[in-house]
Amino acid sequence: MFCFSTSINKRNLIYGVFDDDSNLINTVEEVREKGIEVFDCYTPFPVHHLDTAMGINRTRLTIAAFLCGTTGxxxxxxxxxxxxxxxxxxxxxxxxxxxxxxxxxVPVVFECTVLCTAYGLAFLFFFRNKMGHGVRPDILDLRQTDDHLLIAFDSDTMDQATKTELNAILTKNGVLSIHEYSGQYAIEGGAHA
Amino acid sequence: MGHHHIEIKQEKFEFTSRSKMLSIILLAVGIILSVIGVYQIKANDSKVATETTTVHAEASHETAAPVAHGGEHSEQLLPTRFWANMLVNSYYFLLFAVGALFFVALNYVANAGWAVMVKRVAEGISAYIPIGLILLFITLYFGGTQLYHWLHYEHEGLKEGMEGYDKILAGKSPFLNTKFLFLGVPLFILIWYCFRIILRRLSIKEDSEGGLTFFRRSTRFSAAFLVIFGFSFSMLVWLMIMSVDAHWYSTIYTINNFAVMFVTAVTVICFFTIYLKSKGYMELVSSEIMHDLGKFMFAFCIFWAYTWLAQYLLIWYANIHEEVVYFQVRLHSSFRPLFFTNLFMNFFIPFLLLMMRNAKRNPKSLLVAGSIILVGHWLDIYLMIMPGTLGSASAGLGLLELGMPMAFAGLFIYVVKYSLSKANLYAINHPYIMESATYDVGP
Known part of the structure; x- marks a missing residue:
């Protein structure tokens, strides 16, 4: 069937493992202040303000909701x-x-509006987050599915000086360990599984 | 968040002589406009009176004057129109105060933390309850027979078999009677006011003494209030508002009135918060809290429309005479444009205006949408009361209808600002104050 490529596929990443969400946010803020780009963060639970700290734009799902609703x-x-x-x-x-x-x-039109919005958004959500059947989930480290938080950086875009600086920031903010990942799928051959 | 450090500085609203003057001017202008309006109607009345006497003189030997429902009390508009307006406004402004108290109690019972920063604003608004009660009671006491034809009917004391005997009104007389009206209404509102006093005292004491006891006791009293309020508010609405059309009834009517109460109260809380922020107070009230107030406005506009349509749809579908008469007089008379304006102002326009996230976080758009909601719900209550008291031929929108809400607004603003100046603006020892100060609705 069809299979989306995951975002960590064929990438060389450096990632740090945390066990505290405020440490993670502090790291994100400090790293971005230094001009180092965060590739992504992986957390087993929603961390408040992480999206604003990472500078992620607000979701456009609400606009899609309005359009779906109008269609319905x-x-x-x-x-x-x-x-x-x-x-x-x-x-x-x-x-x-x-x-x-x-x-x-009115009742029928209302129900149609709700139906179209709900289905439209559910499918769009799955599509946008690449949560289709057979898609490999982005798992760098199995601990990210349990009780640890990961911050990942694209190592190809960094020179050696930045990497050293990054190591220093991560260590300062209480990172448990720092690992390298090179396009290998963690569940099948991950060293830290 | 742990790394955000917020210090809540205590502040007090200063009711300056300038803002005192402004609300008194609003009150005075309102009264002047109302008086001019009353004189206009009076002049019109006497003109109509002379005309009808000539007509009656010509036709008196042929037919008796037909008795029309709504206009049966007199052909003179004046006392009825004045008292009907008093009822609209005293009820409407009381709803703000009661709704604000409901808001405070609701947040205690729901264990909600986000609204603690605006709790004192809501408490301040609820200070209007006793004033509202006095004005409402004056209206009912002096204008009752003008407004309620069942009260008029009760005074006639007709027995079964007599001419003019009304089976429906007689059947409702155990509830719709003078005693219930003059004892029940003040009693219910006084009970609410007692809860207001208790909750306010606990809140003020908490400021100076701290600790969790006040919070726990407030929660208990709030729970009791909500239960008592649910029943007494329904009875109050049946007794005072729905009984304007005493032959008619609707089971969802009180819920619709509750929606009016909640949406207007939240809007008023929102407006006073915006006012205080514009004066440099309450800087810690973030756009996150405004966002949630806006959400409440948005949600209860929809809820109002839902109950409104539920009422309309069933009556329209069943098409039973005794029910459909309520919408007949509103839809197929001079009320027709107002009937649709009501729908647009209270549902369609605020629904579209407040739909965007940014609209709920921006004070300007909240003010625009809120103003439409406030005027719209005044019109909503106008449409509940006027057709049954005055009828389509006699009701109108003149200087009286403009001036009286202004006068009430002036008085209301004065009372609320006075009450706001009497306590700290932040309930500083409330256990959820920090949650509210650092509140974040998320993306």
Missing amino acids: FCLGLLLQFYTMIFDWPMNIGGKPSDYHMLPSM
Whole structure:
């Protein structure tokens, strides 16, 4: 079938392991102040303010939600107008089969709006986060799925001086260990699994 | 966050003589406009009176004057229109105060921390409850027979079989009667006010003494208040507002009124917070807290629309005479444009305005949407009361309808600012104050 390439595929990364989320955030802030780019962070639980510290833009999922909702709204109206007025006008409770029956359409149109938004966003979320069937998850180190937090850097974009500086910052902020990763999938052959 | 260090400096709102003057000017202008409005209506009344006497003189030997529902009390507009406006405004402004108290109690019971920074604002707004009660009671006491035809009917004392006997009103008389109106309404509101006094005292004492006891006791009292409030508010609405159309009933009516109460109260809390921030107070109230207040406004606009539609849809579908008359008079008369304006101002416009995240975090857009909500819900209550008291032919939007809300607003702002100046703006020893100060709604 189809398989997305994961973002850590065929990359050379340096990653540090933390056991405290505030240490991780301090590291991210300090590293970015020095102009070193963070590749990504991997945490087993949501860490507040990590996204702002990493300088990640706000999600555009809300705009997609609005568009999905509008689509659902229009589809619902279309469904109601077509089935109840044009295709087979129905006499329910003596109500006229024209736009005067608009109040009775509200529940259906509302449900269509919610349905389209929910399905649209669920699929978009899976798509955007590459959570399809058969996609390898980004696992550098199995501990990231349990109780440790990882910060990863792209080692190809760094020279030796930056790497030394990076090591110093990580050590200063209480890193447990620093590892190198070279495109090898952690679950199959990870040294720290 | 551990690395953020926030120090909460205690501050007190100073009710300057300038802002005192401004609210008094608003009150005075409102009263002047109302008086002019009353005189306009009076002049119109006497003109109509002379006209109708001539018409009656010509037609008196042919037919008796037809009795129309709504306009049956008199052809003179004045006392009824004045008292109907008093009812609209005294009820509306009382809703702010009661809603603010509800907001405080709700946050205690829900164990919510985010709103602690604006807790004192809500407490300040609830200071208006006794004033609102007095104004409401004056309205009911002096204008009751003008407003409620069941009260009028009760005074006639008709027995079964007599001409003009009304089976429905007679059946409702155990609830809709003078005693209930004049004892029940003050009693309910006084009970709420007692809870306000208790919660306020605990809150002030907490400031000086600290500790968790005040928080725990407040939570207990809040829980009791919410239960009592739920029942008494429903009865109050049945007794005072729904009984304007005494032959009609709707089971979702009180929930709709509750939605009006909550959305307007949150909007008023939001407005006072923005005002205080613009005066340099409450700098620690972040846009995160404004965001959540905006969310409440947004959510309860939808909730209001939901209950409104639930009421409309069932009545429209069933199409039963005794129910549908309520919307008949609102939809197929001069109220029609107001009826749709109401929907747009209270649902569609704020819904679209407050949908964006940034709109809820920006004081300007909150002010725009909030103003629409506040005017819209005034109109909503106007539409609840006017058709049943005045009827479509007699109701209108004139200087009286403009001036009276202004006068009430002036008084309300004065009372709230006075109360705000009496206590610290931050409930500094509240256990959740730090949670609220460092609050973050997330991305």
